[in-house]
Amino acid sequence: MAKNITKRDEDYSEWYLDVIRAAELADYAPVRGCMVVRPTGYALWEHVQEQFDRRFKETGHVNAYFPLLIPHSFLEKEAKHVEGFAPECAVVTHAGGEELEEPLVVRPTSETIIGHMYSKWVQSWRDLPILINQWCNVMRWEKRPRLFLRTSEFLWQEGHTAHATREEAVEETLRMLEVYREVMEDELALPVIPGEKTEGERFPGADNTYTCETMMSDRKALQAGTSHFLGQNFAKAFDIQFQSEAGQLEYAWTTSWGASTRLIGALVMTHSDDDGLVLPPRVAPTQVVILPLSNDQGRMDEILLPRAREVEARLNGVLGPRRVLIDTQFHLRPADRFFHHLQRGVPLRLELGERELEEGTLRYVRRDTGEKGSFPLDRAAEEVPALLGRIQRDLHAKALKFRQDNTHEVSSFAEFQEVLASSGGFITGYFGGSKEDERAIKEATGATPRCFPLADQRTGKCFYTGQEGARRVIFAKAY
RNA sequence: CGGGGUGUAGCGCAGUCUGGUUAGCGCGCUUGGUUCGGGACCAAGAGGUCGGAGGUUCAAAUCCUCUCACCCCGACCA
Numbered sequence: 001m002a003k004n005i006t007k008r009d010e011d012y013s014e015w016y017l018d019v020i021r022a023a024e025l026a027d028y029a030p031v032r033g034c035m036v037v038r039p040t041g042y043a044l045w046e047h048v049q050e051q052f053d054r055r056f057k058e059t060g061h062v063n064a065y066f067p068l069l070i071p072h073s074f075l076e077k078e079a080k081h082v083e084g085f086a087p088e089c090a091v092v093t094h095a096g097g098e099e100l101e102e103p104l105v106v107r108p109t110s111e112t113i114i115g116h117m118y119s120k121w122v123q124s125w126r127d128l129p130i131l132i133n134q135w136c137n138v139m140r141w142e143k144r145p146r147l148f149l150r151t152s153e154f155l156w157q158e159g160h161t162a163h164a165t166r167e168e169a170v171e172e173t174l175r176m177l178e179v180y181r182e183v184m185e186d187e188l189a190l191p192v193i194p195g196e197k198t199e200g201e202r203f204p205g206a207d208n209t210y211t212c213e214t215m216m217s218d219r220k221a222l223q224a225g226t227s228h229f230l231g232q233n234f235a236k237a238f239d240i241q242f243q244s245e246a247g248q249l250e251y252a253w254t255t256s257w258g259a260s261t262r263l264i265g266a267l268v269m270t271h272s273d274d275d276g277l278v279l280p281p282r283v284a285p286t287q288v289v290i291l292p293l294s295n296d297q298g299r300m301d302e303i304l305l306p307r308a309r310e311v312e313a314r315l316n317g318v319l320g321p322r323r324v325l326i327d328t329q330f331h332l333r334p335a336d337r338f339f340h341h342l343q344r345g346v347p348l349r350l351e352l353g354e355r356e357l358e359e360g361t362l363r364y365v366r367r368d369t370g371e372k373g374s375f376p377l378d379r380a381a382e383e384v385p386a387l388l389g390r391i392q393r394d395l396h397a398k399a400l401k402f403r404q405d406n407t408h409e410v411s412s413f414a415e416f417q418e419v420l421a422s423s424g425g426f427i428t429g430y431f432g433g434s435k436e437d438e439r440a441i442k443e444a445t446g447a448t449p450r451c452f453p454l455a456d457q458r459t460g461k462c463f464y465t466g467q468e469g470a471r472r473v474i475f476a477k478a479y
Numbered sequence: 480c481g482g483g484g485u486g487u488a489g490c491g492c493a494g495u496c497u498g499g500u501u502a503g504c505g506c507g508c509u510u511g512g513u514u515c516g517g518g519a520c521c522a523a524g525a526g527g528u529c530g531g532a533g534g535u536u537c538a539a540a541u542c543c544u545c546u547c548a549c550c551c552c553g554a555c556c557a
Contacts (some may be wrong), residue, residue, distance in 0.1 A: 003518065143555055262555045293516060333515045353516060
């Protein structure tokens with residue numbers, strides 16, 4: 001077992017940080033709450049990005065880039081927005097050796113500056129919709145930073161769209177929520193619950209916020225991505241007006257949606273174990289590591305290594321470039337080489353030693369289950385993709401089962417408190433309470449409403465207020 | 480911002496209460512050797528302004544004052 005990683009049962013926070021350190025995903029930066037995303041972590045992010053970006057483009061969006069600095073006055077144009085974000089903004093007051101006339105905010109999100117630009121770009125109904133995404137960094141001076149989950153600066157994408165009608169904007173909001181769901185489920189193997197946020201959990205300035213909620217292996221919830229229907233709030237604040245087909249001057253309807261490097265934290269906390277990182281193959285920077293094994297350096301160089309390169313070339317043909325690594329750390333003993341890749345979450349290990357050479361086979365070991373087996377060497381191009389596919393599905397199924405096993409139905413607040421205290425996890429039921437009720441429940445139990453799941457439209461008696469006709473809800477303690 | 484804790488080698492720690500030669504230990508790292516299919520062993524090494532500043536003292540990792548940083552639990556949040 002890993003000797004450099006705290007056991008998950010012993011101290012979940014320590015375990016989480018140990019896994020990240022051992023896998024070399026990130027390191028602490030000299031500035032509070034900031035992190036350095038190390039090459040392995042960044043490669044992982046690039047794979048996540050790629051999956052989103054492809055789908056954004058498939059749904060008609062284009063990428064652009066807006067500036068990092070935003071005039072402070074922009075933030076103040078939308079009342080709820082400034083209230084929500086001003087406390088956590090970093091502000092630039094000096095530049096060029098002089099005090100600035102107007103302080104500049106380091107963007108915490110870009111609705112304001114993009115709204116400002118859209119007002120210049122939109123005049124006619126023919127200018128709509130605008131479907132823009134940007135990949136960038138943002139800064140939120142959170143009180144309690146945590147690697148990947150809540151860093152002062154983080155990387156994300158933010159989509160900002162403007163539409164002529166309310167219906168179109170709502171449709172866009174839900175379409176992008178579905179894109180998030182698909183990437184998270186199919187690529188990251190994260191079972192998520194798409195749902196609508198309660199009033200108390202809404203994005204500052206939004207009419208409605210949708211979310212993909214996911215359960216970590218300590219049974220706490222993590223908001224993995226959000227999609228906001230902004231109504232005409234930002235259009236009115238920034239004067240995004242257009243003349244309709246009928247000649248009327250109208251405000252546009254806007255949306256925004258974002259997903260961040262927090263997803264890497266979600267990957268760690270969903271799939272990893274006491275040995276370290278476990279990654280779903282589809283986003284793992286290295287999907288397969290080949291280990292030539294021999295005590296004889298001459299045979300290694302002349303026979304095993306060339307053979308390993310042949311296998312690599314064949315796998316490159318089916319997996320795409322740079323997903324296969326040949327381990328050449330010949331100064332290490334085999335056990336050390338195993339652990340090296342184990343801790344970095346490489347989904348599949350292939351061993352090519354003297355035995356395999358003799359038999360004409362490859363031995364494989366799955367990272368997620370430890371399952372071992374072998375197949376004929378010349379079957380690698382068929383067997384490896386099949387194994388990776390199984391790993392991907394099994395990781396998702398395992399996480400889904402964990403969530404199901406840790407989801408409990410309640411019908412009263414007493415039951416709610418009892419379940420939360422004894423088993424934690426997701427609590428389902430009906431909820432029709434107010435913002436004040438949400439606050440009271442949070443103060444009493446630490447749990448918050450995560451969402452009203454879109455997939456379950458039943459109504460019933462509220463577990464808190466007792467009123468009928470309440471919606472299905474999920475409560476949980478959250479990150 | 481409230482509560483708790485920690486700063487000594489890359490990482491984890493001992494030493495601090497009770498001041499006293501050259502500041503230790505484990506892991507890791509370097510070199511050599513024996514090993515080698517799930518975290519080996521032997522030997523020799525490298526690596527420290529003890530978080531920072533000031534003070535007390537013949538003498539400070541150790542005592543005093545101030546300060547900074549980080550971690551954990553809350554409130555706030557992608």
